[in-house]
Amino acid sequence: MVDVEIRRDRIILRYKGKKWDWILEPRYWRNTLLWTAGLLVFPILCYFISPILLNTVVNANLYAAIAIPLALMTLGTGRINFGPNFFIGVGGYTAALLSIAYGWGPLKTFPFAVLMSLLSALVFSPLVIVARGLYYVLLTLLLPLVFMEITFIYTDTFKGDVGLAGIQLLLNTGMVKVNFLLTAYISMILMLLYLWVINKVIKSRYGLIMATINDGEEVAHGIGVNINKVKILAFVFAAGMIGVAGWFYAHYFGTFAGITYLPLNFMIKILLVIFIGGRAQIFGCVVGGYFIAFLEMILVVTLGEIQPVLFPVILAVLLFTLPEGLFGLYRRRRYREYLPTLHVRR
């Protein structure tokens, strides 16, 4: 028998020990809904204003889609991974190589890209337990650089300097503008899906356990949390999600070059999406993703050749002047959720 309980702010349904909440109080969902609606309208606006902007929207969504799982990884492992782009490389190269070798489309390469990202994460997952202090930072920083070197060593396979070409495209409707629009929406759905899933995880019991690990491993251990299991799960799960971004890049551009995604320049962009967005708050990652993608595009258009120099200068200024990132400005006067501490050494 379904038991219905009506409260002032929500309706609660109970059935055989399970519970569903339907929140009525607008302050809990109004802003989320407005922001989501705004995001969903944005690509259409770009389509009519200037379709070139759609590429920036895709980049923004993908930056956020990489940063959101990285925020989860940071929370769950209790330390910052300085080489998330390694998993972009794994996912991207898996999709690219399979697509070129067997002529597979994105749907066929997807499970393999995810699987390879998960497997590679599992192989390197002992690092979250073994590597203490600053060693974790150093080793994670090195992983993508060494991977890049491998792509140069086996240049016959990976085409290290020029990248792999001839990958089947994500979409091909025959109309370039429509392709861009649909791709922007697919990337947005991917990003929003990540946001929704990870928000659920963070608000669940596991999120609480991760927050405990992040705040104090000894305390978490003391209250009976299997720290190693949670750390490895957070690392592998988030890495799989980051790998999907690599798969997306490969099928979106139809080419994939490690030299674009594996160097420090790309990694620092993702870290800054997290820091400037909102210090590992997942909603801040969306703000950070859009801010950095659009800032980069505006600087490219307005400054030309000097953009690579001024872009990091502006980011450095923002890094030092926004203690809680852009999202922190919004959160300052509103309800504040758990703000994870960012640990470098554990």
Added chain:
Amino acid sequence: MWETLQVVLIYTFVLGSIYLLISLGFSIICGVLRIFHLGYAYLFTLTVYLAWMFMKELGFGLVPALIAMVAIQFGISYLIYKGIIMKYMDREEIILTGLLLVSIIVEQAVNFRYPIQAGVFIQTTLVEGSSDIGAVVISNQLLIGAGIAILLTVLFVFFFLKTRTGLAIRALSQDIYSSQIIGVNVEVLYTVTMFLILIPVIVGTLIVAPVWAVDPTMGSLYFTTAILVAILGGLGNIKGTIIASYLIGFTHAAVSFVVGEPRFMNFSALVLVMIILMVRPQGIAKSEALW
């Protein structure tokens, strides 16, 4: 067989010594400040390109250009210490990302002004030509460089073991709070350390600049080696750094001359580091203190 062994041994000595020079500064800063100088790569790039700028743009001779370069490097180090490291000591993620950004800004600025096509070259060759040691032919510049690396390391060890300042820096590397209690001026010593690390970096870069490739991204390559050595040796321990430099040198030499695949040099070194970290998570050194 004997010839291969000779080649491996000599290149282990030469490469290991050069790597020691490249990574000594990084190791010291890790040991003393207990932070990670992720902007370390910019030091190498600036050494070459500032000297070149003074010679090319302002018409300086080699020696005045080098003196001006050193002065500017000291100034930048001081600004980085005051503006980033000291200010954000309790927010390590900001320090690391900020330092990395500094490195990227320098690399991009250099690349903007002097792209690889500019053909930057500084004539800091000490001895021309090459020497035959047994069956091995090796550049005299690298041999001299290896000698200078050992001499400089001995001087650094002597400084840390036998001088009062060195003793205070070692105390600082062991425990900052206890050092403050016994009257160590932390801020001054941190600044001294920031200056000290410049010496091996600048000397090392000037030695290898005429022999190895010079381009705006050269810093990242040397930085990778410095990271590997520092991790393997145990962050901040000079004894560990010395052993690790030669171990990485041996790995590079063996992969190049025994396996015959120089392209695998960095990859093999990373595998070695990972294997050793599995057995000894704190690296080769017994402690994280400076000595």
